[in-house]
Amino acid sequence: MKIAIIDDSESSLSLMSELVLGLRDVEAVTFPSSLAALMWLGQNPVDLVIVDYLMPSLNGLGFLELFRRDPNQTAIPIIMVTSSDSKDVRYMALQLGATDFLTKPIDPVEFTARVSNTLDAYQAHKALADKSAWLASEVARATERLVEREREALLFLGRTAEHRDPETGRHLTRMSTYSWLIALSLGLPAEQANRIKVASPLHDVGKVAIPDHILLKPGKLTPEEFAIMKGHAQHGANILAGSQSPLLQLACEIALSHHEWFDGSGYPNGLKGDDIPLSGRIVAVADVFDALTTTRPYKKAWSFDDAYDHLRDGAGSHFDPTCLAAFGAVLSDIHDVYDAHRD
Structure with missing residues (x-):
């Protein structure tokens, strides 16, 4: 000393x-x-x-x-x-x-x-x-391990819906990365953007409750079938509701709100504008863009440019214009993900 x-x-x-x-x-x-x-x-x-x-x-x-x-x-x-x-x-x-x-x-x-x-x-x-x-560092490491396990559980749960539709391929990877890029482009803190990236793969988990003859139908759905298909948003929220986990709470919010339209004509609750949670508005842009650029049983994949033009046509009606502008601001990064994770 x-x-x-x-x-x-x-x-x-x-x-x-x-x-x-x-x-x-x-x-x-x-x-x-x-x-x-x-x-x-x-x-x-x-x-x-x-x-x-x-x-x-x-x-x-x-x-x-x-x-x-x-x-x-x-x-x-x-x-x-x-x-x-x-x-x-x-x-x-x-x-x-x-x-x-x-x-x-x-x-x-x-x-x-x-x-x-x-x-x-x-x-x-x-x-x-x-x-x-030392104890603080050990607690931090243990917490990080728990968070990582939680993230893995969310990803595996998200895959349960994806595996019922073999045509969707790497949809979860692309869509969640698009959502993360939009969130960052909006100026959200990195931690919040990361949570959206981790929770967004559960957006369609409610599809596990949709009958196969509707979910996997190769042609256009009838109005009655589409009404049943729309129920997946509420089914997903019901599956994820009641958790103490902030990530699962966010996933529940996304599952329920990602099919709401900015003009109020979406489902399941007809929310309008800023009444739609921001996470749902972000995922709506990412999910539709990836759905358009992916081959499905009922359609061929659109080109990158055609899909982006469709999103811009829907600004203010289907999509939040601010979220769409954030998407456009990182379009080169979006294209990199699109190229790197094609089916």
Whole structure:
């Protein structure tokens, strides 16, 4: 351990240094000037500072005030040495961050005891802080592992609906990445955009409740069949409802709202404009674009440009114009995903 001793008296520095040498595994660094000590301490860590009160240029109180301004020095103990019995001086020193006091002339027994006790307390404090930091890092790692498992569970649950429709291929990867890019383009925080990316693959989980003869029908659905197909949004919300997980709550919101239209003509609740959750408005753009550019039993895949033109035609009616503008702002990134994850 290292102790910095600051005193303008050579005899006092010599005495205190000699007493420190008698302590086990402790060395002293001495300074006749508090200003010189401040400069050195700014670059060198110590375990204790002993500073005299009465010194020229900058006294012990001035040293305390400047030293404690450094956020890295707030926990280092400081013993002030003073020949003054003035309570005002001691009160001021305590307010400025002094840990303990020694009175001149120095009593060797008292000096050794106070220094040893202060060092022991500081070492215990550092050990506790190190343990707290270790525990915090372990909790963070464990939490990240839990979050990763939750993300995997959401992806696997999303695949249950996708695997009932073998033509959709890598739809979940593309659609969720499109949604993430739109969210970032809108200026949403990265954490929120990531949550949308993770939750959006569950948007069609309600299709597990749709009969195969409707879900896999190669031709156009009848009005009665389409009414049943539209039920997948509410089915998905019912499947995901009631969870304490923020991710599942977001997935529930997306499942229920991603077929709402900006003009209020969508389903299942006919929501309009900003009444539609932002997550649903984002996923609506991503989902329709990917559906258009993907081959399905009832249609051929549209070209990238034709699909984008269709989205722009639907601005203000089907789609939120702001979300569509955000989609257009990252169109080159969208095209990269489109190229990289084709079926």
